[in-house]
Amino acid sequence: MxxxxxxxxxxxxxxxxxxxxxxxxxxxxxxxxxxxxxxxxxxxxxxxxxxxxxxxxxxxxxxxxxxxxxAPPKKLDLTVVLALPRPKVLRRLIMDMTALGVRHIVLINSYRTQKSYWQSPMLDRLDEFVLEGLQQGVDTIVPRITLAKRFKPFVEDELAGLITCRAIVAHPYSAQSFAQYVQPSSLALPSLVCIGSEGGWIDYEIDLLAKQGCTAVTIGPRILRTEAAVNVILGQWLL
Amino acid sequence: MxxxxxxxxxxxxxxxxxxxxxxxxxxxxxxxxxxxxxxxxxxxxxxxxxxxxxxxxxxxxxxxxxxxxxAPPKKLDLTVVLALPRPKVLRRLIMDMTALGVRHIVLINSYRTQKSYWQSPMLDRLDEFVLEGLQQGVDTIVPRITLAKRFKPFVEDELAGLITCRAIVAHPYSAQSFAQYVQPSSLALPSLVCIGSEGGWIDYEIDLLAKQGCTAVTIGPRILRTEAAVNVILGQWLL
Incomplete structure (x- = not known):
């Protein structure tokens, strides 16, 4: 705090x-x-x-x-679409994304999200985790949080409207690296990032996200815990 | 896994x-x-x-x-000197640094490290956390781990010998930002990074690290959990 x-x-x-x-x-x-x-x-x-x-x-x-x-620090011009993670790590993920200054957090269903996660009592405590994140990061402005319990309708009907600049989806098996994607550095960073949970996205999800304008990029051969991946990727907006 | x-x-x-x-x-x-x-x-x-x-x-x-x-992925040309964190987060920090490919991890005492942390049974389980990190990150080469229970002798006598390129210490109150430090991007990334634990470094520690060649840099006004800070900073080597 x-x-x-x-x-x-x-x-x-x-x-x-x-x-x-x-x-x-x-x-x-x-x-x-x-x-x-x-x-x-x-x-x-x-x-x-x-x-x-x-x-x-x-x-x-x-x-x-x-x-x-x-004045509080500026929010990042960034929406993070995150596959709903295990309840155990949800608190730390919401805290970290809030402390980092993400403007809009979308928790979305995915093929590899266990259905039981949507029944977790942790989902009723998001305001508390946001407050912890603000008090950690020294900010006062709460991020917007959206729960998207159905993947396909959200991606097809709402995702494109949230992309104000470019958009990426983190995917270990993409041929294009994050570094290649943001070169030359004169290009703006993407304004929307999709990050899978343990096990990542299935091909159908990657295809549907790609149709809505999300480019698949990899952060390298090393596979990270969701928490670590979120911080590694979002660090690009800070540094 | x-x-x-x-x-x-x-x-x-x-x-x-x-x-x-x-x-x-x-x-x-x-x-x-x-x-x-x-x-x-x-x-x-x-x-x-x-x-x-x-x-x-x-x-x-x-x-x-x-x-x-x-062949396993290349290790990062990087030594991380980390103030010994709370035992509760030690496991995840060792896992993440290992998964990210850090070559050498130094756990060091600092003014704000509670003495009891050095008695934690978690310190006997480092090999186990390293194995978890390797199996997470898909690597086979264990990082070297050094325990430096005394700050001053380690920094004065051993630190300079570990710096093969440039070195930084993360410090929220530095006037220079990480982004400024690594510009122009033709400069190599530092080969040694010092990261404090909760509460960060005291001025005496920053001064002693500076004398041995570590430049203090800030990652911005937002203060992050140690785990988040480590991943945000180390992400620069990956992306």
């Missing part, structure tokens, strides 16, 4: 309060902060800044002299 | 056997393979290839017609 994000309702003039249990634990136990200390805070959907601890109680921390003068 | 790696001793002429419980479970339950099926295998330290299942028992799978004709 590299900043503490508070909803708009928790602010009033130049004061604010923290009443979320996880945030209070972070302030008291990880930061070991005391009255008088300044905390890095942000307003969800708004600006970043600091606030000084006025008083601390077990269920509420009052802040005074709140200054919110910094 | 994208290939099954077997030690040299398990091979004989054109046959081999699998007797590791985790590998047997993978073949029987994840791959649901049966006698006659071909498996992707590799010889630890040697070549990659395939073998055909001759017979299956609960504690042993016999392979015939073993063909090992593929």
């Amino acid at each position: 590299n900043c503490i994000l508070l909803p708009c309702d928790n602010f009033s003039a130049d004061t604010a309060y923290i009443d979320d249990a996880a945030q209070i634990t972070h302030v008291t136990q990880v930061l070991a902060a005391a009255a008088g200390d300044r905390l890095k805070i942000g307003q969800l959907g708004g600006q970043l800044g600091t606030g000084q601890i006025a008083s601390m109680h077990s269920d509420k921390i009052e802040l005074c002299d709140v200054q919110l003068s910094c | 994208n290939c099954i790696l077997l030690p040299c001793d398990n091979f004989s002429a054109d046959t081999a056997y699998i007797d590791d419980a985790a590998q047997i479970t993978h073949v029987t339950q994840v791959l649901a393979a049966a006698a006659g099926d071909r498996l992707k295998i590799g010889q630890l330290g040697g070549q990659l290839g395939t073998g055909q299942i001759a017979s299956m028992h609960s504690d042993k799978i016999e392979l015939c017609d073993v063909q090992l004709s593929c």
Whole structure:
């Protein structure tokens, strides 16, 4: 938690309060902060800044002299279409994509996505994972999240409308490499990236994505965990 | 597990056997393979290839017609000096760095590394995590791993000897960005990268690393989990 994000309702003039249990634990136990200390805070959907601890109680921390003068970092001009992963890794993937600044996340069904994943209670906790990601990445703007439980209708009817620039689908068996695709470097990075889950995409899915304008590119012979692949690929937008 | 790696001793002429419980479970339950099926295998330290299942028992799978004709992918010309992370994320970090093809991993003490991390039983399991990483990334060559329990002597006496080309230390508060550092792109990528753990490096550490030739570079205003940062940075060698 590299900043503490508070909803708009928790602010009033130049004061604010923290009443979320996880945030209070972070302030008291990880930061070991005391009255008088300044905390890095942000307003969800708004600006970043600091606030000084006025008083601390077990269920509420009052802040005074709140200054919110910094704009959050720019979002990446990027939509990630991700095959719904195992519930166990969903939290970290949503956190990482949010911390990296992805504007729009589409969780999509795929042939190799187990049906049970769509029933996971983790899917009800996406807002919580997004908040964790924003507080990790020091951002205030939530990404848009779309659940696409049916692959074909989403790809055929909605995908093309989301592609504002170029689009790629990560596929270990493509002949074209990511490096070749983005050369010469004067070309813009793609604005939409499709990433499969464990086992990747089947040929039918690659074909359907290609028909909608997604070029298949490989990141090399080494096969990475979904989490690692997402960070490796999205790192290109950061560096 | 994208290939099954077997030690040299398990091979004989054109046959081999699998007797590791985790590998047997993978073949029987994840791959649901049966006698006659071909498996992707590799010889630890040697070549990659395939073998055909001759017979299956609960504690042993016999392979015939073993063909090992593929060289493993090239290692990256890269040493990663990583502040020893929380035991919980150590496994995934070792797996990912191995799968990405890092040649030499140095786990080093840092001011913000809790002393208890060095007592973690996870440190006795590094070989196991490396094997998982090789089987994930489809490689056969183990990276070298060095444990540097004392920061200052290691940095002062050994670090410079490991830098074959340029070296960087990832530091959110550096004025120079990674992108600036690697421009013009005709310059070689650094051969050594230092990455902090949660909380990053303290100024004393950055200064000592700088004296040994490590340039501090930032990957931007967004602060990432150690795992995400490692994959974002190392992705530059892949893409």
